[in-house]
Amino acid sequence: MSAQDVLVLAEIRGETLDAVTLELLAAARGLVSATGGNVGVIVLGRDGAGHASSMGAADRIIVFDDPQLSTYAPETYVAALGELLAAERPRALLIGATSIGWDVAPLVAARLDAPLVIGCIRIMDGEGDLRVTASFYGGKMLAECRVTGAPAILMVQPGSFRPASEPGKAEIEIRTLAAPLQPGAIAFEQWILPQAGDVDITQHDVLVAIGRGIQQKDNVELAESLAQALGGAVCASRPVVDQGWLPATRQVGKSGMTVKPKLYFALGISGAPEHQEGMKGADLVIAVNTDPKAPIFDVAHYGAELDILDLLPALTEAIEAKRG
Amino acid sequence: MNIAVVVRQVPDLIEPLEIAPCGTAIDLDAASFILNESDDHALEQALLLKEAGGGTVTVVALDSGDVDNTLYTAAAKGADALIKISQQDHAPRSPRTAAARYAEAVKPLGADLVLVGVQAHDELDGALPPFLAAAMGLPYVGVIRGVRAATETGAVIVCKEFPGAVMAQVRVKLPAILGILGADQPPRYVPVSRIRAAMKSAQLSECEAAAPQREPLVSVVRLVPPAPAARAEMLSGSEAEVAARIADILSAKGLVK
């Protein structure tokens, strides 16, 4: 244990270790490589040993084996993390900006009155202080921050670090909590899986994604026509699904699907980090947006500053002409 | 069920953001403000719960941006009471201060349920809903799409979003605070005439924030737009020209069959 140690919260859903855990490990390794200290990964309520080989970038795997942690609840997670952090006083705790991270990171920071940064994409040591770059304003601004005080709670944007996958032999520590956890006011009941039957957008080579720029339900047809000409499917950013214009199974991003098509059209989509999370892996991204500063152009290969409602019919026609 | 909804104003991202001369913040005087999108969903969810099971909806906002319009719009949609928190010493410099100020106004309401949008794009060193929960000593869960009353009183059933369009069904004993990402239905639209009518008929009560400004625990050294180095190759020309260029690119890559 040292004041330079960095802890990482692992996320395991079902039997799968969430990719973000290995990204957090990479960020943590990068930080301790400059300052010394250990990297510990915290596994709440599951058999961390099962994933030990894939978390080789850690020096320690700290497993809290408690039946109260067998399903996720913010109160028990925060109680366990609070106790651990109070005992170890690490330099930082890294948590992914996931469904669980959005609860736990701020709750832990509030409990310990510790500094918190949301949307972290770079983490470095700067002469004793932590230097963190974070994305906010929907990805339109980056803030370079200095964080003093420990432990710093850093909520890391998924996809910001190359996953650390080196083999290693982290030591496994099984811990029990000083005060037994009690069930709280919030209780997990069951998983609700998406309804089968709709198009599986993860299986398509060509995706035509539409965002708020599509403006109204009737215009979705314009995207359908382009998708049809290319033999692809239509998918969307969150606001389109929120409006009920497409089913939730077509949403791409943090709480939607992660897709890796050969071609991804991003039409009238600003490119918020939560959307990029689901489409960054596409081979070819073509973005069309009336705002030349839209963050989607940072991840697109080709872009056009045009109104999609004007471009879509012209593009469908041009593709159909090529097909002959 | 008596519900409090906390709403905040955020800069509208449709407008270009300008960096203030200090270089560490957005020039808020140059920004135009709108209701934070997930707060709009929180309000909608509250109205749906009231319509389904009765009760009241009280909307609470810090005085900033276009807050009066936001509050009267909420009344036109069906909110029962409006509270505006005025601030002598400018807007909070950190979500911790905002949470403390909201807590002062929300606590005395004794609400069964407090709904807040899970995220605001201008929050960097905190997230208001869990900070508010901590300030009020209430349980919190966020990233919620959809809330309904449980069959027994004193609890709600919520859906928490996970990747892959998967949801966790979660039971929450009240009182509690929920961070709403999406309501069960898209936020309702109200015509301007109803908002004008609400401005005449709705009661807007004001209170003064007492919680002092807390120094942020994180200091911004510099604000910069993302580096343009990695930007896309931009295709210029008319719609027809750009369409033809894209068709050529796709054809060359074997993507037009």
Ligand SMILES: Cc1cc2nc3c(=O)[nH]c(=O)nc-3n(C[C@H](O)[C@H](O)[C@H](O)COP(=O)(O)OP(=O)(O)OC[C@H]3O[C@@H](n4cnc5c(N)ncnc54)[C@H](O)[C@@H]3O)c2cc1C
């Ligand atoms: C916990 C969490 C999970 C989330 N999960 C997801 C997720 O899974 N997927 C997701 O997408 N989002 C998700 N979001 C929401 C995300 O933060 C953004 O709000 C969302 O991606 C914005 O969608 P958009 O780009 O369509 O809309 P906006 O950001 O409003 O952008 C619309 C864009 O359209 C452009 N435009 C407008 N009219 C036209 C036109 N006629 N022609 C061309 N361009 C036009 C505008 O310039 C603008 O750039 C999540 C948020 C949170 C907090």
